Amino acid sequence: MGVNLPIYFDNAATTKCDPRVVEAMLPYFTEVYGNPGSRNHSFGWAAEEAVDRARQQVARLIGADRKEIIFTSGATESNNLALKGAARMYAKKPAGQEHRGHIVTCAIEHKAVLDPAKRLQKEGFDVTFLEPPADGVITRAMVEEALRDDTILVSIMWANNEIGTINEVPEIGALCHERGVIFHTDATQWVGKMPTDVVRDNIDLLSMSGHKIYGPKGVGALYVRRRRPRVRLQAIAEGGGQERGFRSGTLNVPGIVGLGAACEICMQEMDSERERLLAMRNRLEEQITGRLDTVQVNGHRERRLPHLTNISFGFVEGESLMMATKEIAMSSGSACTSASLEPSYVLKGLGVGDDLAHSSLRISLGRFNTGEEVDYAIDAIVRAVEKLRELSPLYDLHKEGIDITKIQWQAH
Numbered sequence: 001m002g003v004n005l006p007i008y009f010d011n012a013a014t015t016k017c018d019p020r021v022v023e024a025m026l027p028y029f030t031e032v033y034g035n036p037g038s039r040n041h042s043f044g045w046a047a048e049e050a051v052d053r054a055r056q057q058v059a060r061l062i063g064a065d066r067k068e069i070i071f072t073s074g075a076t077e078s079n080n081l082a083l084k085g086a087a088r089m090y091a092k093k094p095a096g097q098e099h100r101g102h103i104v105t106c107a108i109e110h111k112a113v114l115d116p117a118k119r120l121q122k123e124g125f126d127v128t129f130l131e132p133p134a135d136g137v138i139t140r141a142m143v144e145e146a147l148r149d150d151t152i153l154v155s156i157m158w159a160n161n162e163i164g165t166i167n168e169v170p171e172i173g174a175l176c177h178e179r180g181v182i183f184h185t186d187a188t189q190w191v192g193k194m195p196t197d198v199v200r201d202n203i204d205l206l207s208m209s210g211h212k213i214y215g216p217k218g219v220g221a222l223y224v225r226r227r228r229p230r231v232r233l234q235a236i237a238e239g240g241g242q243e244r245g246f247r248s249g250t251l252n253v254p255g256i257v258g259l260g261a262a263c264e265i266c267m268q269e270m271d272s273e274r275e276r277l278l279a280m281r282n283r284l285e286e287q288i289t290g291r292l293d294t295v296q297v298n299g300h301r302e303r304r305l306p307h308l309t310n311i312s313f314g315f316v317e318g319e320s321l322m323m324a325t326k327e328i329a330m331s332s333g334s335a336c337t338s339a340s341l342e343p344s345y346v347l348k349g350l351g352v353g354d355d356l357a358h359s360s361l362r363i364s365l366g367r368f369n370t371g372e373e374v375d376y377a378i379d380a381i382v383r384a385v386e387k388l389r390e391l392s393p394l395y396d397l398h399k400e401g402i403d404i405t406k407i408q409w410q411a412h
């Protein structure tokens, strides 16, 4: 059977909405269109019922109570609400003063955590951005060393979106509970793919997003623990008082129904899907690293998501590699910021050099990928790298055994 091009291998960026999810959403645009806040008629009640069901579906996926789920527009908003909401609520000094409390996070979090953390820094909070080790895994010991008497909040992502590494989240949660510190985790890349239980795993606040789990874009959730400890947040969006006052605004009913349906499917299919994707990822990685020399897999080899790999290719230029493989949608190790190509701050954070960061690919597999696509991509990537290296004089020198890092280039 042939392969349909282009191939989509960028499921960590976003996923296709599962047709079963779309089907569940459709009636909520045109038939059940009431405002769940309309408590005095049946249109409102029907919408509220749908939102309640979705809340239950989301809660079940992560082991929470339905009252602990706050619907948002996605993980970016959830992270903002968690960090700013908790810091401002538990600040040890009023706004306008210095040293209002201490926050611990990590330098390779998603920007949706880093930027709110930097905002809080400007508001007078002290923030520690933990530097990751070369394998990218943030451990309990690293967090423990950073904790202070005035630490309010720790925010450590469950799995990294670029390299898929899995942090010691349950252990960090246990530490935070021992010390009376609130623990938030950005679980955007984790939830729906890996078993999650906020009670067992000691989570106080957890961010998730619909579009990473085969649900719609523009909807997500924040889990907010209600018991032992009860976590309070200062709202960012104020208004009608929806979502227990944590997040005002008329609810996105079709989106929420879609998120609920997506969670339900993940719950049912997670185990078999994980096994299938792991086998495909391993084949892809083994073939690429076996058939090419001078390649490296970035991040910890065991502690990482089963459907993702991040590989750097020596002696090829990043942009040329992307061009040569453009029938396969993948992410590169460069982020286009304005006009320039910046190497990924995540890879740089692990100590990967600029050249290797530029020439790296993040390949993230998903529910709708097939084994044929994997085989096609292996051949296409191997061929592209070989071809680019044929044009590389540095690669020739390397093949001759010359260490090019030691060459004294002649200056003219």
Ligand code: PMP
Pocket (backbone or CB within 6 Å): 012, 013, 073, 074, 075, 076, 077, 110, 112, 157, 159, 160, 161, 186, 188, 189, 208, 209, 210, 211, 220
């Ligand atoms: N956190 C992580 C780890 C992510 O991967 C993403 C999406 N790239 C986000 C947050 C932002 O999610 P959303 O698009 O739902 O705002």
